Amino acid sequence: MSNTPSNMLPLGTSAPDFRLKDTNSNYNYSYSDLKGSKATLVMFICNHCPFVHHVLDEALKIANDYRVQGLGVMAISSNDIEKYPQDSPELMTEFAFKNKINFPYLYDESQEVARAFDAACTPDFYLFDAQDKLFYRGQLDDSRPGNNIPLSGNDLRNAIDAVIYNRTMATQQKPSLGCNIKWKTQLI
Known part of the structure; x- marks a missing residue:
């Protein structure tokens, strides 16, 4: 298992716009199509990462709540499917169905x-808040595979409550930790 932390994009950064194919519906969506009236959660996940498997149920509860x-709410997978075929769009569809992901699961071919978000x-x-400015980035909570800290979603839930209910938010935000995004080889 890799232990790669988030890059921690600066707070206040405008949400990057994009248009990606949803592997659940085969429609193409932009950020603007999927944004919420009060806030928008963008999750970078993939099918095979043990860190994703560890937090997925709690992340889905948060989305539904x-x-x-x-x-x-939207999820994006950006992994190189040539080297990691288990993250292919077809298997993303199966993964979403199996795990009851009932919001767009987008493929960033x-x-x-991922580069626009500085996802790591x-x-x-x-x-993002209602004005599409970054309000929170980082971890779901302190739980990691094998550390015996129960999942709570506290960090993300507190951030969502703060942005939706116009509450103050602690400026100290902890990076997420997980498998690195599987980047394609760049030929120069």
């Missing part, structure tokens, strides 16, 4: 979206 309160790992969480 807050979507009715104006939270837009060019990896341009899976899972990596980005929360």
